[in-house]
Amino acid sequence: MNLFRSLSKQPAYPALLAGLKDESAPQQRSTTKTGHWGSLVLFVLILMTGYYFLVVNSGLLQLEIETDTRTVFKVYWPKKNGHFSERNMTELLIEPGKKTYSVRINNTAKIDYLRLDPSEKTAWITIKQVRIKQWGYPDYLLRSQGDFENLEILSGVESLTRQDQGVTLQVKSSDPQLKLHLPNRERLFSPLTDPTDAARLLSVALLAIAGYFLFRSFFKNSSFLPVLGAIALGLIVTMALISDFNTHPDEYVHVTAGKYFTDHTLPPQVGDPAITDTYSVYGVSRLHSGEIIYLLAGKYLRLLQPLYLEPFFLLRLFNVLLFGALVLFAFTKKDFRFFLLPFLISPQIWYIFSYFNSDAFATFLSLLAAYQLAGKESA
16 A cells, blocks of 8 residues: 555645655646746745835834832723723733833824823822834833823822823723823934835845745755654753653653553552552542553563653653654654644644653654555555
8 A cells, every 4th residue: 555656646645645756747847836926026025015014114122110019011002092991911920030021012103192001900009211212213201200201090000190200090890091192202303214124124035035945945855854853852852851740631640650560561450559550539440441552661660660761751751752752753754744733733742752651662662553554565
């Protein structure tokens, strides 16, 4: 049976299966090449447009705040009709011990005021400095007592005290609101004509072009799959090393089941006193599941006993090695790379290899069996 041969005839699988040869007609290849250049232009335009609207054409609000309460500070900007909504809002978490904050807001050149909701609970808050930055415009800075005359109470703020180093607020409601008036600022230069900003936009375009070709090279012949698998392997190793024992689902019942076969070869009888510690809180022992993984794990533990490492750590290493074998196999066998795709769908899938359980071994065998079923050398 050769499933790859039939799959390779379908246009949906050109790069995933075995680095297939391009046997298309010259006219089709020419059309494809034109499409690649069109994709490049579109990719550059999208990135430059996003950079302009998200960075150049937006404001940066920098705050210096002291508070006695961990709470949420919200910033609203008005819609065209002057009303506020949750869609025109950004928020940041403020807490004792941290003073400086920054957050992106809307184009401040087109609005006359902002609404500040300083807290969601009772709190004392001192705003020592407010700075609004936007390319092409002078900074708007509030720091002195006179500067904060542009800040007024709308509702929910018990008191507002202006002082030489900012303004202190006493909040006693869950929905306090302040209004910050913004002055008219003259544009100093256009981001598109200023040499520095023009250079930034050109840099974005060049990075987009380089990224596009790297992206194409990376995804050619499905070579990206084992690379991403290796990244997942690094995360698996990290999880296995830093997480405490039994912080993963039912890890202790899997480990105790594996430890049983360190000194035994045959499965135990139901109710055997030697397996008392292998039962879960639900009264079930993995030793009665009939899975061979626990026998293999027990003999693996017996082999590595001279290392004097914790059994749970050695058993985690067992599953890590299984995933490492899959990634190594994918690097050497192009046909197998297609079967790594399930692990790249969600971290919840490769997560099972970061601690000891029976699912990882079952998944390992399932992928190898699927490869044998679909591989070119399969009978």
